[in-house]
Amino acid sequence: MPVPVLVFASYADAFGARIVSVPVETPCTVADIVEAMRTLKGGERLPGKPVVAVNQSYATCDVAVQDGDEVALIPPVAGG
Amino acid sequence: MTAPWVEITNEPIDLNAMVGTVVDRGVGAVATFLGTVRDVNDGRAVTGIDYEAYQPMAEREMRAIADEIVSRWPGLRVAIVHRVGTLQVGDVSVAIACAHARRAPSADAMREAIELLKVRVPIWKREHYAGGEWTWVDPTQPTTATETR
Numbered sequence: 407m408p409v410p411v412l413v414f415a416s417y418a419d420a421f422g423a424r425i426v427s428v429p430v431e432t433p434c435t436v437a438d439i440v441e442a443m444r445t446l447k448g449g450e451r452l453p454g455k456p457v458v459a460v461n462q463s464y465a466t467c468d469v470a471v472q473d474g475d476e477v478a479l480i481p482p483v484a485g486g
Numbered sequence: 487m488t489a490p491w492v493e494i495t496n497e498p499i500d501l502n503a504m505v506g507t508v509v510d511r512g513v514g515a516v517a518t519f520l521g522t523v524r525d526v527n528d529g530r531a532v533t534g535i536d537y538e539a540y541q542p543m544a545e546r547e548m549r550a551i552a553d554e555i556v557s558r559w560p561g562l563r564v565a566i567v568h569r570v571g572t573l574q575v576g577d578v579s580v581a582i583a584c585a586h587a588r589r590a591p592s593a594d595a596m597r598e599a600i601e602l603l604k605v606r607v608p609i610w611k612r613e614h615y616a617g618g619e620w621t622w623v624d625p626t627q628p629t630t631a632t633e634t635r
Binding site: 412481483485 | 521537539540542543544546579580600603604605606607608609611612622623624625626627
């Protein structure tokens with residue numbers, strides 16, 4: 407089942423959406439999701455190692471993603 | 487004590503209200519920080535900034551930062567509020583209030599809070615320039631100006 411991934415700011419511009427349906431089979435890893443996103447239109451604009459959050463916590467590329475997890479791609483932050 | 491006030495808001499930030507939540511009879515010093523929209527960045531004339539946040543995660547990270555600085559400076563009372571939406575030059579984008587019995591912990595904690603916020607909290611800004619151009623600010627990229635923060 408595709409995983410909906412939240413995207414923001416410059417990444418939302420790249421994908422032309424705020425939620426991207428990513429074609430992967432769950433369970434999978436954060437790395438699997440990033441690689442699948444690179445194949446989508448706009449994915450070529452992702453940096454080499456985009457930052458990912460799972461369930462609103464920063465996640466390394468080996469973190470497992472289950473059905474129902476909230477996954478988000480985090481562009482370089484610029485608050486303040 | 488009550489939990490630190492952390493919030494992402496669309497409304498103008500009320501620093502006095504924030505200070506009101508951190509002062510109590512044991513407080514002898516309140517250090518406050520205001521981040522404001524500057525009219526120039528990286529040598530370009532800035533006309534305004536759109537701020538965007540991943541709100542639930544941003545508030546979680548802000549709360550984690552508040553908890554961390556309270557652990558580091560026991561007795562600290564803290565409030566952190568960041569505004570999102572379209573801001574004009576001079577508008578306040580972020581405010582921090584740190585209260586403690588003593589001035590050094592309040593000031594040090596305030597500085598730590600804004601430094602951690604800038605690197606951890608999922609908030610983004612799109613700068614608009616005179617002439618109509620805009621860009622998402624990426625602090626990880628080198629700038630042509632010498633000033634980086």
